[in-house]
Amino acid sequence: MSQISDPIFSEVAHATARAVRQPPYDVEAEQALLGAILNNNMAIDKVIDLLKPEHFSDGTHRRIYELCLSMYGHGDTADPITLRRVMGGTPELERVGGGGYLDRLAASVVGIINAEQYGRLIYELYIRRQLIGLGEDVVNESFDDTLELNADQRIAKTEESLYQLATTGETARGFTPFKTALKLSLEMADAAHKASGLSGVTTGLIDLDNLLGGLHNSDLIILAGRPGMGKTALATSIAYNAAYAKSEDPDGPGAVTAFFSLEMSAEQLATRILSNEAQIPGHKMRTGKMTQDDFNKLGAAVGALEKVPLFIDDTPGLTVGAIRTRARRLQRQANLGLVVIDYLQLLSPGVSSRRESNRVQELSEMTRGLKILAKELNVPVLVLSQLSRAVESRDDKHPQLSDLRESGSIEQDADMVIFVYREHYYKKAKRPQKKDGEDEGRHARALEEWEDGLKATEFRAEAIVAKQRHGPTDTVVLHFNGEYTTFGNWTDDDHLPYGG
Structure with missing residues (x-):
């Protein structure tokens, strides 16, 4: 049989062959x-x-x-x-x-x-x-x-479908012999001993690390607070501290960190970190009111920070599925060790969510998905969350677990819940007003007491560990610097590190 030499006929034959290709099976x-x-x-x-x-x-x-x-x-x-x-x-x-x-x-x-x-x-x-x-x-x-999907939503849907397909064949761990579990427990205790009590990723905050032992792999950690308390500032400090520790000692308690910022841009987060490291107020950087010496400080700080393994994704409206896909990719590429998400209520429900589901159901699905993410990647996942307005209606503004906004599943799924609280924020709004007929001296004393209270609480913040599966609950005092929007270790003459 002679071969077909007509190029047009040959192209049609190839196109037909492609059209009748069968899906692979055996x-x-x-x-x-x-x-x-x-x-x-x-x-x-x-x-x-x-x-x-x-x-x-x-x-x-x-x-x-x-x-x-x-x-x-x-x-x-x-x-x-x-x-x-x-x-x-x-x-x-x-x-x-x-x-x-x-x-x-x-x-x-x-x-x-x-x-x-x-x-x-x-x-x-x-x-x-x-x-x-x-x-x-x-x-x-x-x-x-x-x-009714825009381009970004179509991409998110495809990423979620690909991830679901990629994890279809992940087999269950099955039984772990007790002998093996004992060995893993001993290795964890030995690592904590060698790291001066740290068995997890460092927060860079001494008292918090002493209470928690660091942020533990596979844990879902909720960091919650009312607006103005400094949730993002504390999360940024923890993310940067962990990444910086990794750059200083690859085998230490630091971690390659992914920061998913659904509220602030990558530039704004970097400005906060740079402001603190260069010791130049952020408003001076934003308004351009910097001296040549300030620029020199910025240059030196940038040079020191470039090697810090902190990755920021500021894509708005991400779904848990999209975060999972991007985090898995970064783990393959850079050995990801910590995930930070700012914040829970800005996440979008998955494309597979039912249209009739309410916000409570959506948040329940998202917190459950984030806990699964922590276990799958075997890294700590730190998620910021808003608190309900119930805090504002109480005389004592310290937050409680019941204040977690919109869903009880947040508390249920979380391995750890930390509240951020700054008394100074509330004191500032309670300046004593002179009442009709009030004695001038009495008002002056009240004003003086208020100003003394402001000074005493200006730099003081509290990290309230309200839930911890692995250890005690307690309150840790932190230093808050509003000028640089950052948190640090609390130090004064009477202060001892937690447990000291």
């Missing part, structure tokens, strides 16, 4: 695995953590595997005889020739040893089929002008 692999299971049900143990019925390409094979799992789970034997009683006469079985097909499957046994290999091949082909389907959906939805 019926023989599916038959071989089912044969192994029908001969020895213990072959299920080799694949049960990875393989689900929907991973089979053939509908009959899907049903057979589903029945095998069910029977094995109930302690029954799954073989051609028992399956024939259940499937006899069904469309799935009749489609492949009836009960005799089960006998032929059992005859195609490959041995229990090869079951896992075939299971992985079936799963791999399933993932490839899903990727093809996802790619087609992306193309079709991108052409569709009727969808």
Whole structure:
């Protein structure tokens, strides 16, 4: 037979071949695995953590595997005889020739040893089929002008779908022998001893580290407070301190840090950090009222900070799925060790959320997703959160767990809850006003007491650890510098570090 030389005809032939390409599957692999299971049900143990019925390409094979799992789970034997009683006469079985097909499957046994290999091949082909389907959906939805999604939302939806697909085959950890768990516990205690009590990521704040032992892997930490308390400033200080410690000692308690800022821009966060490090007030930097000496300080500070492994993502309206995808990517690229999110109420619900769900349900889903993220990445996830207005209606403005805004699941899912509180913020708004008929001297004394109270609390802040799964709850005093919008260690003549 002569070869076709017409270039136009050849191009049409290639296009036709591309158009009729079939999704990847391997019926023989599916038959071989089912044969192994029908001969020895213990072959299920080799694949049960990875393989689900929907991973089979053939509908009959899907049903057979589903029945095998069910029977094995109930302690029954799954073989051609028992399956024939259940499937006899069904469309799935009749489609492949009836009960005799089960006998032929059992005859195609490959041995229990090869079951896992075939299971992985079936799963791999399933993932490839899903990727093809996802790619087609992306193309079709991108052409569709009727969808109420903008470009960023379309990208977020695709990222979330890809992440869900990427984690489909993550098997459960299963049982950990107590001997292994003991060894891990001993290693943790030894690391904490060598790091002077720090078993987690440092916050850079001595008293807070002494109380918490650092921020622990797989923990969801909620940092909450009313507006004006300094939540973002404290989170920025912790993020920078952890990243700076990592740059100084790669094997120390620091961490490569991802800061997802849904409220402030990357430039604004960098300005805060630079302002503190160069000791130049932020308002001078913003208004350009700097001397040549100030510029020299800035240059020196920038040179010192460039090596700090702090990564800022200021994309607004991210979903938990999008954060998960970006954090996983950074973990692969730079060994991510800490995630900070500012803040919970600015996250967008996932594209899969039901339209009729209310805000409480959405927040519950998001906090649950963030806890799963902490466990998946095995890093601390520090999330900022607003508090309800109930704080303002009380004489004592110290926040409580019941003040967590809009959802009780925040407290439930969190491993640790820390409140930020600055008495100075409230004192400043309570300047004594002279009442009708009030003695001038009495008013002057009240004004003097108020001014003394302002001075005493100006730089004082509290980090109230209201919940901690791994240790005690208590209040830690911190130093707050409003000029540079940063937190530091509290020091005075009577102060001893926490536990000292």
